[in-house]
Amino acid sequence: MGYSDSQWTSWLVPMIVVANVAMFVVIMFVNNCPKNHNGLQGNCVARLEKLGALQWDKIVHQNQSWRLITCIWLHAGVIHLLANMLSLVFIGIRLEQQFGFIRVGVIYLLSGIGGSILSSLFIQRSISVGASGALFGLLGAMLSELFTNWTIYTNKAAALFTLIVIIAINLAVGILPHVDNFAHIGGFLTGFLLGFVLLVRPQFGWLESRHRPAATRLKSKYTVYQYVFWISATILLIVGFTVGLVMLFKGENANDKCSWCHYLSCVPTSRWSCNN
Structure with a gap:
């Protein structure tokens, strides 16, 4: 739970952007775009499958668990790529400047994997690609960071409202x-x-109190509720990943346990149908 109040230089987020763009260019080259395919709209399904798209059948029955990670670095088209990378720059650079590349990198990667696991449990008849799960993880981290560090912020209500609206x-x-x-939800x-x-x-006033006489210093660097959040979240993460991975590799379909959950990903209307 250590924390440094120094400002970090953001380099990991730009590198992630470069890696995603480079991967997309490679896919375009392999597909011989735009001669054989309109890359502005999307890359062909067969090529994405071959390069590591998230696909339940291959993960469960062909032991290709690496797809839980590789799918995060693939995108279906230019618009998909641009939307995700612009969002990553907007969200990720600020977080990396405040908390450093290690923490942001861990959140990005594990959130992407968490999104892949939940997606595989519910969507088993189509492929999935994109960094959206990892990006939603950064949004989720911004929200919990606001909660757990509530005492140090001003205009916290406005910040909370803005975050909730963006997420919603x-x-x-x-x-x-x-x-x-x-x-998105899993991430x-x-x-x-x-x-x-x-x-x-650290709780409000702790950094300043270090320069005061010992008798007037704050005794604890963190508040009780911060410790409660930390312990509870750690337990939930371990349980969630364990249960999710066990269900996934047992080949279970989460839709069998939640008959209405498919509406969280697609709501059919007169204009479109949902076939996931």
Whole structure:
């Protein structure tokens, strides 16, 4: 739970952006775009499958668990890539400057994996690609960071309202067809819990109290509720990942245990149907 009040230089987030763009360019080259395919709209399904898209059958029956990670670095088209990378720059650089590359990198990667696990449990007849789960993890971490460090912020109500609106809008977009909202939800929940574990700041006044006489210093660097959040989130993370991975590799379909959950990813209307 250690914390440094120094400002970090952001280099990991730009490197992640470069890696995603480079991977997309490689896929475009392999697909011989735009000659054989319109890369502005999307990369072909067969090529994405071959390069590591999230696919339940291959993970469970062909022992290709690495797809839980590789799918995070693939994108279906230019618009998909640009939307995710712009969001990553907007969200990730500020977090990395405040908390450093290790914590942000861990949140990004584990949130992406968490999103992949939940997606695989519910969406088993189509592939999924994209960094959205990892991005939602960063959003979730921002929200829990606000909660656990509540005492040090001013205008906290405005910040909370803004974050909730942004998260709600992005999750609402996920009910459209061809959007993997389970990856968004899984990533968000993972990042939300990780924020309580990794983004804890000393309680208000602790840094200043270090320069006071010993008798007037704050005794604890963190508040009781911060410790409660930290312990609870750690337990939930361990349990969640364990249960999710066990269910996944046993080949279970989470829709059998939750008959209405599919509406979280797609709501059918007269204009479109949901076939996940």
